[in-house]
Amino acid sequence: MNWQNCKNILCIRPDNMGDLIMTAPAIRALKESFGAKITVLTSSMAKGIVNFIPEIDDAIIFDLPWVKTADIPDNEQFQQIVNVLKEKKFDAAVIFTVYSQNPLPTAMLAYLAGIPRVLAYCRENPYHLINNWVPDKEPYDFIKHQVRRDLDLVASVGAKTSNEDLHLEADDSLWMTVASKLTGIGVDVNKPWLIVHSGVSEKKRTYPIKKWAAAAKQLIEQGFQIILTGSTAEKHLTDELESEVGQGSFSAGGLFPLAEFICLVKHAPVMLSVNTGTVHIATAVGTPVVVLYAQTNPQHTPWNIPNRVLEFPVPAYLRSRNEVIMHVNKTVYSKPTALPTSADVVNAVNELISLRGLPAQQFHEIPNESQAIPAS
Template structure:
């Protein structure tokens, strides 16, 4: 089915902030190829980053009941969003998913709204729900980075771009209020500093508090100031980390809005973070990042940016009941990996500070994926 006349495209990426950021190259491919207006339907958890994504022209915020989000939608709101989508008269819709998600409930949303062309990966035959069906082979016969997965989806309808990088616009006007807030806490930006981001939405991806404290103390002993970042809801955690770490550490959770946070990450020499949206913000602004990477999804390592990945196993009692994820656990994540010690974090930070831009760091390493495919 020809998509060349599609000038008003709905892109549905109803997950978290990091997922939305990883889809940016696919949005760019749709704009570059079709010259289309791109409207994104995403969740309340991702809406804050939209203003930093140049490829997005408009948005709809709705928390779909089949996607894990902080808010719970009501039945009446579902009918309202269908009516809203229908009123915008989209030419086509693209549904972006990770391999463990079923796209068909989302496809029904677009179908009920009367969108004439609907594209998605699907493991089962969608019949009339999708006009453009790409059979989903992941993770059983192949496994690709999420960016590659999304780019190959839109390529199925002819959308391509030469620029595959993650990109976020950085509002440098924010730097002055950021520096004012930091210096007000006693942080000296003329001395070495870096970010430690401990907050994460799922318990299974958490790095232990005692290891955060040990890593922070080692970094401080080497002359760094440590900024514990997070959302307002994570302030209790960052306050605790500051208290346990002591002098040279600073809790700044909840002090910055999203634009200020993006600006801070852009200016940071290195960040250390659990696997969350902060990692993808860093990749999108070119900041080196050490990822404390719980083995939940091998697709989501930093994309085309200097990085070090320190993996660790998810405890059995916290592992997902999703059988697609269970397959990955049995085949790829089937060997126990201990939580990385603070000394490994320290070594990774020093590697990135001393050897930025090494070719081995610039591209994601995904088990079973050909690196040339990921960067072509």
């Protein structure tokens, strides 16, 4: 099917904030190639980031019942969302997934809404549900970075972009407000500081607080102030970590709304974080990242930015029962991995500090199709 005349495209990315950020280059390719209006169907967890992604023209917020969400979806509203999509009269829909997700429930949503063209990866033959079908070979033949996976999907219908970087529109006019808040909690903004973001959306991604504290103390000894960021719900964690670290650390949990947080991250020389949406925010504003990376999905490392990825294992009792993820655990993550030490963390930060100002490059790269991760 020819997509050149598709001027009203629905992009479905019903996951978390970081997932939507990683899909933005593919959305950009659709917009640039077809001159289309782009509407995103995404979740309540990701809605906050929509206004910072310039390629998105409109958004529909709905928590789909086959995607993990904070609240139980309202099944009575499902028909309503079908009707909303019908009224929008989309020319085409693109379903973006990670390799462990089944696109067919989402494809049925597009089918019920009467969208004539539907593009997605799928393992089994979807017949009429996905009429622009790309057979999904991940993760059994190879694994691509999520950004590359999404870009390759839209490239199959002729959508390409010369700019494959992540990008968020940061409001630099907020810096004075951000700096004032930092000063208010005791930070000297004229002296070196770093961000440490330890909060996780899933318990299996947790890096031990004692090790966070040990690394933070060593960085403070080197002359850095440590700003402990987190959501309002994570303030108890940032307060606990501040207490554990002591002088030179500053709890900022819940202090910054999203726009201010993006501005803060943009001004940081380096961010130190677990693998969560904050990593992709940093990547999208050009801030180097050290990420304590739980061995969950290898597709989601920082993209096209100086970075260091320090992997650590997920306890057996917290591992997913999804068969696709279990395959990755048995292959990609089959070798035992020691928990990174505080020295490992500090060394990684220092390496990135020394590289600050050099051209960005990707230090931890997922092999592409020509550099396949073997299935066994």
